[in-house]
Amino acid sequence: MNARHAAPLAAAAALLALPFGLTDFWIFIAVEVLAFALYAVSFNVLLGYCGMLSFGHAAFFGVGGYTAALVVKQSGLPPALAFACLPLAAMFVSAAAALIIGFFSVRRTGIYFAMLTFAFQMLLYAIALKATPLTGGDDGLTGLKPPGLLAQPLAYYFFALSITGASLYVLHRVVTSPFGYVLRALRTNALRVQYLGIDVRAHRLAAFMLSGAFAGLAGAIFALSNGNVFPGWLNWTASATPVVMAVLGGTASFLGPALGAAGYVVLEVLISGRTEYWSLAMGVIIVILVLVMPEGLTGVWRKGIIRGGACATPLPTREAR
Amino acid sequence: MSNPILQVQSLVKSFGGLVALGGVDLTVEAGEFRAIIGPNGAGKSTFFNTMTGLLRPDSGRVTFEDRDITGEPPHRVVRRGVARTFQITSVFPELSALENVQVALLAHARRSWSMWSRARALGADRAHELLALVGLDGSAANPAGTLAHGDQKRLELAIALAGEPRLLFLDEPTAGMAAQERLEAIRLVHRIAGELGLSCVFTEHDMAVVFAVATRITVMHQGRVLAEGTPAEVRARPEVQQVYLGEAA
Secondary structure (H helix, E strand, C coil): CCHHHHHHHHHHHHHHHHHHHCCHHHHHHHHHHHHHHHHHHHHHHHHHHHCCCCCCCHHHHHHHHHHHHHHHHHCCCCHHHHHHHHHHHHHHHHHHHHHHHHHHHCCCCHHHHHHHHHHHHHHHHHHHHHCHHHHCHHHCECCCCCCHHHHCHHHHHHHHHHHHHHHHHHHHHHHCCHHHHHHHHHHHCHHHHHCCCCCHHHHHHHHHHHHHHHHHHHHHHHHHHHCCECHHHHCHHHHHHHHHHHHHHCCCCCCHHHHHHHHHHHHHHHHHCCCCCHHHHHHHHHHHHHHHCCCHHHHHHHHHCCCCCCCCCCCCCCCCC | CCCEEEEEEEEEEEECCEEEEEEEEEEEECCCEEEEECCCCCCHHHHHHHHCCCCCCCEEEEEECCEECCCCCHHHHHHCCEEEECCCCCCCCCCEHHHHHHHHHHHHCCCCCCCCCCCCCCCHHHHHHHHHHCCCHHHCCCEHHHCCHHHHHHHHHHHHHHCCCCEEEEECCCCCCCHHHHHHHHHHHHHHHHHHCCEEEEECCCHHHHHHHCCEEEEEECCEEEEEECHHHHHHCHHHHHHHHHHHC
């Protein structure tokens, strides 16, 4: 074992031991962290690697959540079987949504891409609100719960941990694969990528679908823990969440957004328990953090501690602005 | 001379009312080192962009190795065996020089869809060879964005060569270089093209560079071909001197 593996192993050990020191409430929060960590990392596959700012990523988190809820409540399958199908179903439906949304959106870049993803997400929000027989309308879908033993917070934590862990492994393999190299190249110079003989739009669409599928999986994990899915999951404010998490953690590193998600969720819990003006306080804190650490938490980490040669993983470095 | 690698017939491209290419013909024989010269605004860059698929021509035909490639998008054109470099150097600034070439190699090997294998070592040996070929092996680990301008131009050449092209378009390969650097740069391209049996089409403003390496010269003016011939022939044409050589000097 070398230094390369030390940090991930230590993190894995800490995550395995973590829930034994926590109350049920904090285990519930830890599950939320895991779900949003996956959500933020999958989002950052687009922002950090491809340079595509999706401002409608809640579409996939929400579609994943609703898919999970519908599979559990409406499929008529025995609870255990429905639950077993749920991760793949959520990924499949979100990927299909990403195929349709991406087909139109990845033709554009920059602000136009952001606006297109935003518009499609608002379309889904409207559907969630109005298609009451399917989605429960304003009330959402409630009373979801995992079957049997998994309904216990501790067991569900380990379920969420294994799903998130496996997903992050897959995503890391992808971003360090030849396909991932192409994405990194795309971020800075799509024209050159075209002139390498690569179909830029097709690769962007594939990245978009991959990102959407895992965002959907994150939504499904959270839906079952939360017990409810609401149309608000698809509202535009929900699309800002992964953006803030990714920027907070650092878009230039693979796990940065996961750290950002942990910080965001825990901060939100701590502050909302103390003041009704919690969103104001969150806003102020985030503004300060971003000003102090323009490259996010992981930017501070890389600069201060492992500068020079010992960087744990080959990260897509980004020039400081 | 009857083995054209590239044939362009009456290529027309206009932007709104502005006619950028007013019916351009060009025939490049295999193994040629063809210069396309002309004053700014003569349509050289539009010509390159239209031939390589970045722009769709309004009419006309582009044939590469007897295949009609008119209007094909750049990635298709490139896969047929064409490469190009840009007037404004086009590399991946955040990737190392080695990774720049690796990306080009994996694209050429059709591995861009491979999502599970590790990319780090992929094609590293070949990438080092290509960097050595352009004299950049010492900078393999440096981010491309930190390389000197001339080195970035050479890196772009290595990227282009990674695709094993048979025809190479170079849009002002010496742009932004000092006078003495320019000759060195074009001679490097010329030598490599000779070794690999590449045909080249390049645009250039510096006449010393053009006359040092070009086998034939095409002179463009206001979106049309004004003259074409060997360097000696072109130099002798009075209308060329009037339009271009005189004012560039």
